[in-house]
Amino acid sequence: MNISHAGGNGFNDGFREIRTAGDIGIMRGAEGGHQSTREETKMGITYADLRLANDARDDLExxxxxxxxxxxxxxxxxPEHIALQLQLKTxxxxxxxxxxxxxxxxxxxxxxxxxMLNRECVTGALVIGNQVLLGAIPMEDMDLIIEPAKLRVSVNPLSPNIPVSMAKGVIK
Structure with a gap:
């Protein structure tokens, strides 16, 4: 897992790194924020770069x-060390x-x-494991999709400029 302070090189440099079981290479990524800037794939697992922050503490990086x-x-x-670095409240x-x-x-x-991908959300997090895991709730909140054939995260092509949310209820 790569963790560094925002502003380091390689995060928005237009390149994405792709790793598969038998091949390692660097390819030019799409411009405009429509796909993650770095993705690794190992046996069908999708990884994506993102930034995490404590939304109540603008003084923290x-x-x-x-x-x-x-x-x-x-x-x-x-992981616990990220919760500690961001000084998140339990x-x-x-x-x-x-x-x-x-x-x-x-x-x-x-x-x-x-x-990530010019989208953001504010949520809670479970402190568990040794790497960051992005689940369905924040992905839905940011209106992101996984492209299974390409093993990458992208913005919803039906709403490329701004996230769309559903706020409908059952009407009787």
Whole structure:
């Protein structure tokens, strides 16, 4: 996992790095923020670069992170050292079931600002694991999609300029 302070080189330089099981190369990325600037793929797993910040503390620097993108997970998950660096407040404890079927009692921290592809959202995060995991809720909030054939994260092509959200209820 790569974590550095915002403003480091390579984050918005127009290149994306692609790694597959048998091939390593660097390719020119698309301009205009319609795909992530760096993606790694290993056995079908999508990774994407994003920035994390404490939305209540503008005096703290943002962190760059490489996140596993998983629409099967609901929340943003961050390692403990990121929660400490961003000085996030623990709001509550949550019981979390991981892929191996085990339950864990973890901290739920906030407010985390996620920025990527010229989109951002503010959310809470579960403090668990050793790398950042971007789940379905923040992806929906930023109106992002995964392109499965290309194993990359992109903005929703139906709303390329501004995120679209649904605010409809059942009318009786």
């Amino acid at each position: 943002e962190l760059n992170a490489c996140a596993v993108v998983d629409t099967g997970a609901m929340h943003l998950c961050i 709001r509550s404890k949550r019981e979390v079931q991981t892929a191996d079927g085990k339950s864990h009692l973890v901290d739920y921290v906030s407010p985390v600002r996620i920025s």
